[in-house]
Every structure is written in C-alpha cells, then in structure tokens.
Amino acid sequence: MAPRKLQVAAAGLGRMGKRHALNFLNRTPRAQLVAAFSPDPEELQWGKQHLEPYGVTLYDDYDKMIERRGLDAVVIGTATSVHAEEAIKAMEKNLHVLCEKPLSTNIEVCKEVVDAAKKRPHLKVMCGFSRRFDDSYRNAHQKVEQGLIGRPSILRSQTCDKHDPSGFFVAYAAWSGGVFVDMAVHDIDLTLWFFGDDVIPKSVSAYGITAVQPDLKKHKDYDNAVGIVEFHNGKIAYYYCSRMMAHGQEDTTEIIGTEGKLSVNANPQSNLVNFYHSGGITREVPHDYYGRFEMAFVKESNEFTAACLDDTPLPMKLSNAVKAVQIGAWLQEALVSGKQIQFDEIGRRIEKANL
Amino acid sequence: MAPRKLQVAAAGLGRMGKRHALNFLNRTPRAQLVAAFSPDPEELQWGKQHLEPYGVTLYDDYDKMIERRGLDAVVIGTATSVHAEEAIKAMEKNLHVLCEKPLSTNIEVCKEVVDAAKKRPHLKVMCGFSRRFDDSYRNAHQKVEQGLIGRPSILRSQTCDKHDPSGFFVAYAAWSGGVFVDMAVHDIDLTLWFFGDDVIPKSVSAYGITAVQPDLKKHKDYDNAVGIVEFHNGKIAYYYCSRMMAHGQEDTTEIIGTEGKLSVNANPQSNLVNFYHSGGITREVPHDYYGRFEMAFVKESNEFTAACLDDTPLPMKLSNAVKAVQIGAWLQEALVSGKQIQFDEIGRRIEKANL
Amino acid sequence: MAPRKLQVAAAGLGRMGKRHALNFLNRTPRAQLVAAFSPDPEELQWGKQHLEPYGVTLYDDYDKMIERRGLDAVVIGTATSVHAEEAIKAMEKNLHVLCEKPLSTNIEVCKEVVDAAKKRPHLKVMCGFSRRFDDSYRNAHQKVEQGLIGRPSILRSQTCDKHDPSGFFVAYAAWSGGVFVDMAVHDIDLTLWFFGDDVIPKSVSAYGITAVQPDLKKHKDYDNAVGIVEFHNGKIAYYYCSRMMAHGQEDTTEIIGTEGKLSVNANPQSNLVNFYHSGGITREVPHDYYGRFEMAFVKESNEFTAACLDDTPLPMKLSNAVKAVQIGAWLQEALVSGKQIQFDEIGRRIEKANL
Amino acid sequence: MAPRKLQVAAAGLGRMGKRHALNFLNRTPRAQLVAAFSPDPEELQWGKQHLEPYGVTLYDDYDKMIERRGLDAVVIGTATSVHAEEAIKAMEKNLHVLCEKPLSTNIEVCKEVVDAAKKRPHLKVMCGFSRRFDDSYRNAHQKVEQGLIGRPSILRSQTCDKHDPSGFFVAYAAWSGGVFVDMAVHDIDLTLWFFGDDVIPKSVSAYGITAVQPDLKKHKDYDNAVGIVEFHNGKIAYYYCSRMMAHGQEDTTEIIGTEGKLSVNANPQSNLVNFYHSGGITREVPHDYYGRFEMAFVKESNEFTAACLDDTPLPMKLSNAVKAVQIGAWLQEALVSGKQIQFDEIGRRIEKANL
Numbered sequence A, B, C, D: 001m002a003p004r005k006l007q008v009a010a011a012g013l014g015r016m017g018k019r020h021a022l023n024f025l026n027r028t029p030r031a032q033l034v035a036a037f038s039p040d041p042e043e044l045q046w047g048k049q050h051l052e053p054y055g056v057t058l059y060d061d062y063d064k065m066i067e068r069r070g071l072d073a074v075v076i077g078t079a080t081s082v083h084a085e086e087a088i089k090a091m092e093k094n095l096h097v098l099c100e101k102p103l104s105t106n107i108e109v110c111k112e113v114v115d116a117a118k119k120r121p122h123l124k125v126m127c128g129f130s131r132r133f134d135d136s137y138r139n140a141h142q143k144v145e146q147g148l149i150g151r152p153s154i155l156r157s158q159t160c161d162k163h164d165p166s167g168f169f170v171a172y173a174a175w176s177g178g179v180f181v182d183m184a185v186h187d188i189d190l191t192l193w194f195f196g197d198d199v200i201p202k203s204v205s206a207y208g209i210t211a212v213q214p215d216l217k218k219h220k221d222y223d224n225a226v227g228i229v230e231f232h233n234g235k236i237a238y239y240y241c242s243r244m245m246a247h248g249q250e251d252t253t254e255i256i257g258t259e260g261k262l263s264v265n266a267n268p269q270s271n272l273v274n275f276y277h278s279g280g281i282t283r284e285v286p287h288d289y290y291g292r293f294e295m296a297f298v299k300e301s302n303e304f305t306a307a308c309l310d311d312t313p314l315p316m317k318l319s320n321a322v323k324a325v326q327i328g329a330w331l332q333e334a335l336v337s338g339k340q341i342q343f344d345e346i347g348r349r350i351e352k353a354n355l
Helices: A015-026 A041-050 A062-067 A080-092 A107-119 A135-145 A168-172 A184-195 A214-219 A289-310 A318-337 B015-026 B041-050 B062-067 B080-092 B107-119 B135-145 B168-176 B184-195 B214-219 B289-310 B318-337 C015-026 C041-050 C062-067 C080-092 C107-118 C135-145 C168-176 C184-195 C214-219 C289-310 C318-337 D015-026 D041-050 D062-067 D080-092 D107-118 D135-145 D168-176 D184-195 D214-219 D289-310 D318-337
Strands: A006-011 A031-037 A057-059 A073-076 A096-100 A125-128 A152-162 A201-209 A224-231 A235-245 A252-257 A261-264 A273-277 A280-283 A341-343 B006-011 B031-037 B057-059 B073-076 B096-100 B125-128 B152-162 B201-209 B224-231 B235-245 B252-257 B261-264 B273-277 B280-283 B341-343 C006-011 C031-037 C057-059 C073-076 C096-100 C125-128 C152-162 C201-209 C224-231 C235-245 C252-257 C261-264 C273-277 C280-283 C341-343 D006-011 D031-037 D057-059 D073-076 D096-100 D125-128 D152-162 D201-209 D224-231 D235-245 D252-257 D261-264 D273-277 D280-283 D341-343
Touching: A006 A015, A006 A062, A006 A289, A015 A031, A015 A041, A015 A073, A015 A096, A015 A289, A031 A062, A031 A289, A041 A057, A057 A062, A062 A080, A073 A080, A073 A289, A080 A096, A080 A107, A096 A289, A107 A318, A125 A289, A125 A318, A135 A184, A135 A252, A135 A261, A135 A289, A135 B273, A152 A184, A152 C224, A152 C235, A168 A214, A184 A224, A184 A235, A184 A252, A184 A318, A201 A318, A201 C201, A201 C224, A201 C235, A224 A318, A224 C152, A224 C201, A224 C224, A224 C235, A235 C152, A235 C201, A235 C224, A235 C235, A273 B135, A318 A341, B006 B015, B006 B062, B006 B289, B015 B031, B015 B041, B015 B073, B015 B096, B015 B289, B031 B062, B031 B289, B041 B057, B057 B062, B062 B080, B073 B080, B073 B289, B080 B096, B080 B107, B080 B168, B096 B289, B107 B318, B125 B289, B125 B318, B135 B184, B135 B252, B135 B261, B135 B289, B152 B184, B152 D224, B152 D235, B168 B214, B184 B224, B184 B235, B184 B252, B184 B318, B201 B318, B201 D201, B201 D224, B201 D235, B224 B318, B224 D152, B224 D201, B224 D224, B224 D235, B235 D152, B235 D201, B235 D224, B235 D235, B318 B341, C006 C015, C006 C062, C006 C289, C015 C031, C015 C041, C015 C073, C015 C096, C015 C289, C031 C062, C031 C289, C041 C057, C057 C062, C062 C080, C073 C080, C073 C289, C080 C096, C080 C107, C080 C168, C096 C289, C107 C318, C125 C289, C125 C318, C135 C184, C135 C252, C135 C261, C135 C289, C135 D273, C152 C184, C168 C214, C184 C224, C184 C235, C184 C252, C184 C318, C201 C318, C224 C318, C273 D135, C318 C341, D006 D015, D006 D062, D006 D289, D015 D031, D015 D041, D015 D073, D015 D096, D015 D289, D031 D062, D031 D289, D041 D057, D057 D062, D062 D080, D073 D080, D073 D289, D080 D096, D080 D107, D080 D168, D096 D289, D107 D318, D125 D289, D125 D318, D135 D184, D135 D252, D135 D261, D152 D184, D168 D214, D184 D224, D184 D235, D184 D252, D184 D318, D201 D318, D224 D318, D318 D341
Parallel strands: A006 A031, A006 A073, A031 A057, A073 A096, A096 A125, A152 A235, B006 B031, B006 B073, B031 B057, B073 B096, B096 B125, B152 B235, C006 C031, C006 C073, C031 C057, C073 C096, C096 C125, C152 C235, D006 D031, D006 D073, D031 D057, D073 D096, D096 D125, D152 D235
Antiparallel strands: A152 A252, A201 A224, A201 A341, A224 A235, A252 A261, A261 B273, A273 A280, A273 B261, A280 D280, B152 B252, B201 B224, B201 B341, B224 B235, B252 B261, B273 B280, B280 C280, C152 C252, C201 C224, C201 C341, C224 C235, C252 C261, C261 D273, C273 C280, C273 D261, D152 D252, D201 D224, D201 D341, D224 D235, D252 D261, D273 D280
C-alpha cells in the first residue's frame, strides 16, 4: 500500500502563497496539496488554472477550508496581519502549521501563537525562516558545530534587495513593521542559530537614511539601515538592510570566531557564468529573494512534511521566531527614536531617565 | 478533471537508473512513474523499498515491462551495452524514449537507433546530454545567441572527475569506450551546441598519459587526455579529460568569440560558503558529476515529459548524440594510435598512406 | 645637469620607519635619503648596515639631524607620542614633512601641528593615510567621481589584522589610543575621502568585546569592535576592527551609492594562485598591513616628493588627519562608555543629561 | 664607502626598451644606468628627455656604447633581429647581458649566443622570461617543489592578448616568428620550469584559425592557435594563444599533478575593485602584458643585478631560452603544415615518409 501522504491546505495565493502552494503540489513528494484558500478573486482565478486541475479544492473562506476532513496541515502564506489568527485557528482544528514569517509584527500576538502551540505539543508548528534550509547556511552551520572557527563571536549579516523603482515598498512600509522587522529578521534569526537561541541582548542601536525613497519617512521607515545588537555573553551582531541595490539581491553573512571565519555569499552570483567583454568580466546576481533561496523553500516544505509524518522534531523552535521579531522590533524602535535600548543580564529592559 | 500525466517506465536501477527513476517519481510533476525494470536482484530489492510503495510495478524482464498497457515512455538508465536494443524495442511498442548517454559506444549501433526513430517521427526520442539542461550552460548559450561574444570560434571544455582510488574506472575502461567517448562526449556535445550541429571536423588529434592508474593501459585507456578537433568552418575545439582531480568534479567550458568570451564554472564551488583559516580561504567543490548537475537532470526529465505530452520539439536532436559519440570515437582512436585523423570538406575521412 | 633631488631625512627606524627609509632610499627616484635618526642603538645598528653604506648619515639626535644643511624634507616614522613635536620642529626648520599616521592620539596636539602648518603654507605637510595611495582605492574613488554609483550613501569599512598570539598588542594598547584610533582611523579617513571631508557627524556609537585577549580590558581596549557614525547629510558609515583574524589581513571597504556599489578587497588574496587539494580550493591572504599596502607606501613617498619638488598640491589635506583621529576618538569614547555621542548640525557635541 | 653599483647600458628604447631602461634607472637600487643606445632619432629624443638629465649618456651606435669604460652589463631591448648579434658583441666586451626574449627566432642563431656564453662562464647571460619573476608563478613553483600537488603531469597555459584593432600585429607577424614563438614561448618556458628542463618532446601538434585578422595568412600566421606537446616522461603540455581577447590580457596557467592542482590567474583582475551595477558585478582586467607583469620585470632587473654583483647563479639557465624557442618553432611548423612532428626518446626528430 502506498505510504500515507500529508494532506496539506495552502492559505493565501499571493506572491509567496503561490510559491508555497506549488512547492507542496509539485516538489514535496510526501505531501499532497488538497486545498487552497484565498479571499482574493484574482488569486482564486489563478488557483483555478494552476491548482484545481491537479485535485486541489479552492476556498474563499479560510474557516471552511480548515474544517475539511482528512486535512493534516496548513501552510500559511497570507498577509502578515492574519498569520497569527489563521495559525491559531488551524491548531484548534488539530492541524500542523507552517507559517510564513513573521507570525506577526506585534510581539504580543506572536506570543499568543507560541502559547497556543505549547498547549498542543503533538502538533508541528513552524515559522519558516528560509535561510535555515539553505545548503550554504547549513554547510556553514555544520562547520561551526565542528568547531572549525572556534567560538563564534561576531556576526555580520545583511539583507539587501534590488531597488524597485515602482515605489511598492513605500506603501508596503505602512504595515511591514519596518526594515528591521521585515528584512533583518532573517539576519537576526541567523544570529540566534549561530550564537545560540539563549543569547540575551545587552544593547540595541540602529540608524537609517532614506536615500532613494524619501516618502518612507511618513511611515517612519528607511531604505537603508544599520544596527548593532550587543549580547551579554560577549558576542556582537551587526546588520545592514537596504532596498537600494542596483545589481540584485545580496544577502551576505559572516560568522567570525576566535579561530576562523565563515562567509556565506560574499561573492553573489546567479550561476556559474562569467561574461568577458571590453569593459571587464561580469557575473550576474539573483534579482530577488526567491531567486537566491528557491531551493531552501523546497527543502523547508519537505522537512516540515517529514516532521509531521514521522513525528520528528522540527529543525527550528517556534519561540525563536518570536525572539527574532522582538529583536527586530527593538532595532526598529532604536532606529526611529535614535536612542539606544539597554537590557540587564536577565533580559529586562532598562528604562533609565539618563540612558 | 486532472490533466493526464505521462506514464513512464524506468529501465535500469543502477547508479544513474535510480536517479532517473526518483526524478520521474518525485520531481517531474507532469509524469507518473508506473513501472521499473532491473535484471539485478539487488537493484530490484532497492526498488521494492523506494519505488513499489509509491505505486511503481517492478519487473525483472524488460520486454514484459514495455508491454504494459497505458505506458507512454521509457527512461533508459541501464548498462550502455543494452541502451540501443532497449530503445529500439521501446519505439517498436510506440513508446517515447529518454536514453541515458551514450546510445552506444558503437557508431553503427547508434545509427540504428536514429534510423528507428526517424521511422516514428511522432515519438520523442532523446539521448540525455545533461549539460544542455544546466542553468549556467543555458545562460551562456542565450548570451551567444544574443550575439554578445560575436562569432564563437574557439571552445575549450574539460570533464575532470575526482580521483577514485578504488580503481573502479580501470575495470570500467574495458567497456566505457575510453575517456573521450565516456567523458569528453559531453564536451563534444557542447561544441555542437555552441558551434552549430552542422560543423564538419577537419582533423582530430589526441594524446594521453596514465599518471595514477597504469593498469588502464591494458584497456588502451588513459587517466588524462588532451585532444583537439579542428573544424572546416574555421573553428577549433580542444578538450581535456581527467580522472585524477584531488579536489572534486571540475567541468569547465570556455566559449571564445570574436568579440567576447563566456566561461562556465571557471570557479568551481559546491555552495556559497568560504572558510577562512590560518592557511588562507577555502571553498569546497562538488565531489561528482551528479553533485554538479543534479538540477540539470531534473530539468531534463521535466522537459522531456513536456515535449511528449504537448508534442513540442525536444531541446536537442537525436542525431547530435551520434555525432558526439562519433567524434569521441575518432578522438579515442587518435589517442590510442598517436596519429592525427583528417577529413575532407564534406566530412569524408582521408585515408592517406602518407598522412 | 641632473635635476635636483629632494633631500630627505628619516626619523625613526622601527618597523614602519625602516620601510619609509628604504622606500625613500631605493624606490623614490626623485628623492635622495641623506640622513636618518633613531634614539635606539639597535635601530642605529641596522642603519649602519642598510643605510650608511649608501650615503645616509645617521643621527641619534633628531634636533641635530634637522639642522643639516641642504635638507628639504623629513619623513617621520617614530613612536606616535613624538610625531607632533618632531613635525613642528621640522616645520620650524623650514622642512617639508611626511608624518606617519596619526599626528597624535590627542586631538589638541594634532591641531597644533595643523596650526603650525597653516603658518607655513609654502611647506608640504602630509599625514600618510596609505590607503589613499592604493591602486584599488584610487580606482574605486575615480569610479565614484565619474558618478558610476550615484550619490555615495552608506560606507562599510573594516580593518582586520591577523591574530598575533604573542599578545604584543595588549602592551601596545596602553598607548595606541584604542582600536578605533589605531585601526579604524584608516576607515574613517576613507569615509572622508568618499563622502567629502565636510561631512558632519550626527551621532557616534560603538561596541566591543575581548574575545581572544581579555587583558586588553585593563587598557580599556577591545580586540573586536563595531561602530556606526551617522552624518548630518544623510550618510552613514559603519566600521569593524578586529585583531583576531586567523587567515591574515583583511581590510575591506564597500561604498554604496544610490545607483550602484563598489567593493575593495571583498575577495582577499596574496596573489593569483589557487591551490586545489582534497579539501577544496584555497587561496592565501596577506599576513599583515604592509603585505597588503606595500605599493601604496611607495606611491606615497613618490607623490609627496613630487609635490615638494614641483610645489603642487598634496593629494590629501592635513586637516583630514585631525578629523579622522577626532572621529576615531569619539568612537573609542563611545566604545568604552557604552553611550552614544550626539552632535548638532554644525558639529557641536550635544551634552545632554538625558541623552 | 658606498657599495659599488652595477654600471648598466640599455640597448633599444622602443616599447620594451624604454621600460627596461627606466627600471634600471629608477627601480634597481644596486644598478646605475649610465648609457643608452637607439638607432632611432625619435627614441633618442625620448632619451634626451627621460634619461640624459639623470646622467645617462645616449648613443646612436651600439658598438661605441659597449666600448664605454667601466661598463658592467647591457640590457638588450632592441628588435629581435639584432638581439643575438648585440648579445655576442657585449660578451666579447666582457659584459654581462640581460636580453629581452627571444634571443632569436632562429634556433641556430640562439645556439650561437649560448655557445658564446659558454666560453665566458664568468659572465651572467640571461634571456628574460618575465613570468619566472612573477610572485604568483614563484609561489606556485614553491608549492610544486614542496610536493603539494604530487608529480606534475599536465600543464595548460595560455597567452591571450587584448585585441588590437589597429592591425599592428599583422605587420609584426612578418618577423615575429609566429604566435607560438612570439607568445607561447612564455608558456613553453613555464613548462620547462614546472616539468624540469630535461623533458624531451615526443610529439608536437598545433592548429590555428584567423578569426579576426585574415591578413595574417599572408605571413602564415594565425590569431588563435592551440597546440599540444607530449613529452617522453609521461607528461603533456597544451597551449592556447590568442590575439582576440575583448577584455584584456589573460595569461593563465594550470599545473596538474597526481595529488593536486595549481592555477595562476584563473580569475584575471586589474585590482581588488568590484563594481556592482544593474547588469551584475564587474571587475576589470589588465590591458596588456606589462599591466599584468610590471613588477616581474622590476624583480628581473634586480635579480640580474644581484647575480652580476655577487657572482651568484642566475635564476634560469640560458639554454632553456633556446629550448623554449625550439619547441615554439616546432609548434609553429606543425601549425603551418597541419602535420604532427615526432621525436625519439633521445629527442631526435623522426622524419618518416608515412608519419
């Protein structure tokens, strides 16, 4: 008899939602995409064409979809504002959840999801930080585990997007949570992975500019920002996020240890081609995040599926997703206020008049 | 109603056969692997574990398998010696064929396959030269088509395997056809792709050594060989094959035009990690051919499937597969004899006493 | 008649002093090294062997040396603590001055040198920031001037030394001025070059750790430090200095503009060799600052000499050297205090109780 | 007393001659350029401006120059056709000789120079193969000596010039000796260095095209050529020379051993700058041979000078210069005839009717 496949429903068929749905449909052998939901008629139209013919039932009502019999899991790729609510509802229906990051841009809401998950330890609930599934980051992490760089002490990480002259990200800034919550959250998550998820911030500082999109200021956001997080155990992480790259997506990380260093993507490239011309030698760079991390998303859906079917541990803790957003929110606060935020050794924020 | 999937049978479950079977089973959404054949009990045992549970019927008799009702296509990954026979039998059963390279190490046998295919123009018959499906080679080829390097004139290409100290390839040399047929055939196929498949060789020369495996000599083979093919239209290709690399698989190609150059894999690397240590900065390299070209094989099965289902042209001509083997065989002959082979302008071999 | 050569005296024959002396002796065709001074008998002994035979008179008294008839210029490579005094004395003797950086770790003392130079505008007085003479930095600066990256907005720069397990730099920390004054001063100088020397800091923040040399704490110094300088004109520079690199010297800079980016030394390497071995592909990295910038020092002595002989402008302003040290000192202060420092729009420090 | 400097005269003030003269004048501390010769009034005019003011006496008669009292050595950078004659005359005047490559494009003439030198073993006579003085090649050679790649077995080397659309090299082909003598001679010299200068060719083959400059055919030359030299000790070298590069000078070498590989200049670059723009990431490449090897020429003049003054061995044997030209001439002959040339185990050419 054929082994049982994980019966998966996809919520949201926007940019990322479509990708998750197709990955579960076509590139996750142990899963079967059986349902998909979108509140948006255009997205449903896309679903009629690309999902329905392959046995996927479409829904315009999330609640109805998760009542479907035989369903095992939901992958949530809707707008960030409904991630948490949908995740909690899914758990209440006894469904495993793979939720696109972040759970919420609001920490309290993030924590509600974690609390809901804690009550149902038999469910697999994961917030997808895609870089943890990337071959290069995995390889770097293994090398750290093997002790090849000694004690990791400094981490530099950047998330830099190709400049989108349409100005889309100005409108998006209204609800993205700001650059540190939207972009650097990946770099912060990597920090927790490489430094250990028990690290306690000591101070948080950040500065930004609006070099190409001054309208961001009305949403208190920036198109370039730099931040530093100092931790109590003698480690420092520093971040750069930008929406201004001319050349493409450039997400680079360095992990610097007492006995060596690892870099990931210090030489960005789309492929193995070099073009030699009268101006020199040129290589191309992925245009966007998905161009860089497509295979990581595929690995994510496969590892999530395996954990659900085999009841094995997920590769990352849900609580980290909250911690990453929390640190991102502090960075964003420091960015907007121009003021450093400090914490004591057990992580309590120090509110000093004279800070 | 669900769109029809291509019903595929896999012949051969050895090293490459397993990969083809799994790619059709798991990574080719429009295909369904329904049957698999191997004459080898161990391979069948593997099939029982990895294929049978997913609805794949196993056969120890190729002829029986291809009689299966509803079958559309066969992917052939058996030993080279039976490729041609199996391909022809499949065509006789009106099945599309994707055959692992080469069709045969014998040119006459190759031609029989081509003849059989010509008689059944409604069938899709492809000999898989995986590099044509690799993103980097595709990108380079597009750039050539766009005229970015002017007229392609010189091609350098190498297939270099990581040294396998087990000596496996000594035994393998008995029936591999020799380094130029077994390894350089890929480089020759690329030549036909970049120079045009109508190029006519003018001369063929080759030289080799046995640097690490002197026993190869008993099979008239070499562990390192260099060859040059001069074409009548003012183009030259030169090749290097080696089974002696310490660092891993290094398949590199340069296409040099009158106005620019393209390189593919001039900087081999497994991933985007650099490790900085007291001896310098180190990056790793794929260990084998599949480590370098895995995604090309996936694309191959998908494009083959699409061509069968949609009755669209295959991305490569079957006759090229013969031409590539033919040139490889001439290089091998030149290598063993130490003598140049020459051809006239319509491709007839010049047999001169005083050549 | 042979063109007149610049008659140069070298002060200091320590590590950098020796290099300056030899560069003026052997690699600065328009200069003639005629005198050298050191207070140290061992250094003088070295001079007897390497300088005296080539017509260089040795002195153990700086004041006597600068009284020498016919002298045109002094290159100062003594201990930092005497740079300023020696520079001022030389100017009083009407001598041009090339002073190793920094003029002093004390800002007031730096300013005295600048004031002394202002009174003698016919003298060429330069504080050597070697990276401004490096071919790669020059090339990057030209590209910025040509507008290739739009408006430079973010600068990332690091000075990272190979770890010296002897612990030399612990003792050195007693009088180096700290990592930001000693190391990052180069990165700050580059910032002034790429952003314009009229930029006004808005805020300065810095954080550090002692990962490999805890004894640094007694000198209030760190072996790894990260700092951010925000400028009033909407630009940000961020810095990393480390004395902990396993692999060698790694001084890297990125200049990020509104329309492109430039990197200098993103791929550190000693030479053009790659070594392919069973662990991958390895390239080596310069072991120290001089290994990376030797030719920049040679260009520095030549350009200084030309400016003196031809009475042409020096390639950099002396006042920048003060500004760079000043910003370095603020970063160091922020590093030690853990507190951000702020400045108003005309550069006055904002001393707020509640900052 | 000042140590004696080597009194050097420069013959020829053309493109390379000027560089040699200036290197001995300005960048060879132990040498003193005292005389320079050119038969060309324009070149002498250049000398009046750039050499005479610095104490260099100009001559329009080579014979007179070498009679000059006190002269120790001559650096010969005249036209190839007079290299040998001038070298021999210099030896007859008891002068050391550094001769630009090649000694002659005629092997018999080369040998006369070697014979003349053998008779005067107290003289240092060197034919400058600049790559032997390049830091990267030196580093690679050291690694081979240390056994890091096992037994060197295959060498790939190319000399590729930036395309000069002026067509200068067509006229030049009339007396250059052809691409293999003019360009590949460097690659052949490297072969002798890495394989050992006692290697005996077993066969020589070569093929060429005229892709951008058909007029070369009238001089029996080619703008792109590929050649293979098989040696009797189980080693193979293969070469590529081109005058058609769009991007600049690209001289690359790989030394492949039984246990590893070394590459020199697999990633050509002018400097450490990368430019990131909307088309990708671009690095520039040296425009010409001198842009790549300038410092090697400086080291060459310094090491030659040291060998003369200290009577220490030169870093390379004169006889190699003949052997390299000889192999180059065979390659050129094979190129033009389209026929392989063979040699027996003691290096005698095998002239077979039926070869």
